[in-house]
Amino acid sequence: MTTDASSEDDALATLAAHGMLCEILALRAGLRESVRDIARESEVPGLKEAAKRLDLDLIISTERVALHPSGTFERVPSCHPGADRRIVYIGTREGCIRARRHEEDGHIARLGSVLGYPECCIEFYVAQPKRDIPVAIHGRSKRFDIHAHSLLRGITGHGFISNFPCSYACPQAVSLGKTVRKLLCEHDPAFEKDMLRYLASPLLYLGDGREVLLTDGVVKDNEVRDISVALRPAALDLPDFDTVRLDDEEVVFLKEGRAVKWVGKKAGPCILFRFG
Ligand SMILES: [Zn+2]
Numbered sequence: 001m002t003t004d005a006s007s008e009d010d011a012l013a014t015l016a017a018h019g020m021l022c023e024i025l026a027l028r029a030g031l032r033e034s035v036r037d038i039a040r041e042s043e044v045p046g047l048k049e050a051a052k053r054l055d056l057d058l059i060i061s062t063e064r065v066a067l068h069p070s071g072t073f074e075r076v077p078s079c080h081p082g083a084d085r086r087i088v089y090i091g092t093r094e095g096c097i098r099a100r101r102h103e104e105d106g107h108i109a110r111l112g113s114v115l116g117y118p119e120c121c122i123e124f125y126v127a128q129p130k131r132d133i134p135v136a137i138h139g140r141s142k143r144f145d146i147h148a149h150s151l152l153r154g155i156t157g158h159g160f161i162s163n164f165p166c167s168y169a170c171p172q173a174v175s176l177g178k179t180v181r182k183l184l185c186e187h188d189p190a191f192e193k194d195m196l197r198y199l200a201s202p203l204l205y206l207g208d209g210r211e212v213l214l215t216d217g218v219v220k221d222n223e224v225r226d227i228s229v230a231l232r233p234a235a236l237d238l239p240d241f242d243t244v245r246l247d248d249e250e251v252v253f254l255k256e257g258r259a260v261k262w263v264g265k266k267a268g269p270c271i272l273f274r275f276g
Pocket residue numbers: 118119120121122165166167170171172173
């Protein structure tokens with residue numbers, strides 16, 4: 001099959017709509033052997049067709065995956081209600097098969113290598129208890145460089161890198177993010193500008209993988225003001241607010257200076273990621 005430019009652009013647009021653009025650009029530049037994501041089974045044929053137009057293969061996990069109300073994913077038996085998703089691997093056939101085998105055998109460090117993650121970040125990740133990895137990274141971060149910011153992947157699908165870094169100032173993660181940013185600039189500068197708006201906004205972590213992006217918010221002391229849009233998992237039923245104040249670990253949402261009530265519960269310590 002010959003791949004003309006417009007067919008290639010269509011294919012990249014399909015993958016971009018699924019939040020995979022940066023990873024596919026990195027794959028095509030030889031920075032990784034496979035891209036890994038989660039998709040509904042009904043989305044797989046469209047993604048497979050897009051991959052084929054780019055001369056790439058797509059394979060799916062033998063296991064099924066379900067989405068939790070908190071916005072996190074879990075591998076589940078096929079009889080599980082809501083088990084309508086699969087892990088998809090895109091890349092060379094060999095890279096995809098290797099990624100799937102490492103994942104299904106539980107060799108997470110080997111999977112990380114196939115996905116092009118920095119060694120230091122892989123070592124950090126495999127040594128951590130799975131719960132509250134963002135809290136551990138936050139504690140190790142002296143700076144919050146947007147090039148190493150992958151927390152938005154669950155909210156907007158955005159991020160120059162797709163792994164948890166060992167810190168938000170990790171030189172390897174920052175360098176990888178800068179390289180991918182350059183590739184994105186060459187491919188679609190308008191998309192890069194859009195991404196930056198989100199990556200440069202502060203982020204509130206409510207524990208248990210739940211995050212709220214405080215878009216355009218300005219951090220001053222223990223307050224984030226001038227928030228224009230708050231993006232979060234649908235299950236997190238937050239009030240309408242324009243300011244967030246952190247009193248110790250307590251979160252107070254404010255609208256035009258008045259506290260507004262949030263009936264939800266945070267699952268762990270509340271942390272502010274000072275990106276931007
Ligand atoms: Zn690292």
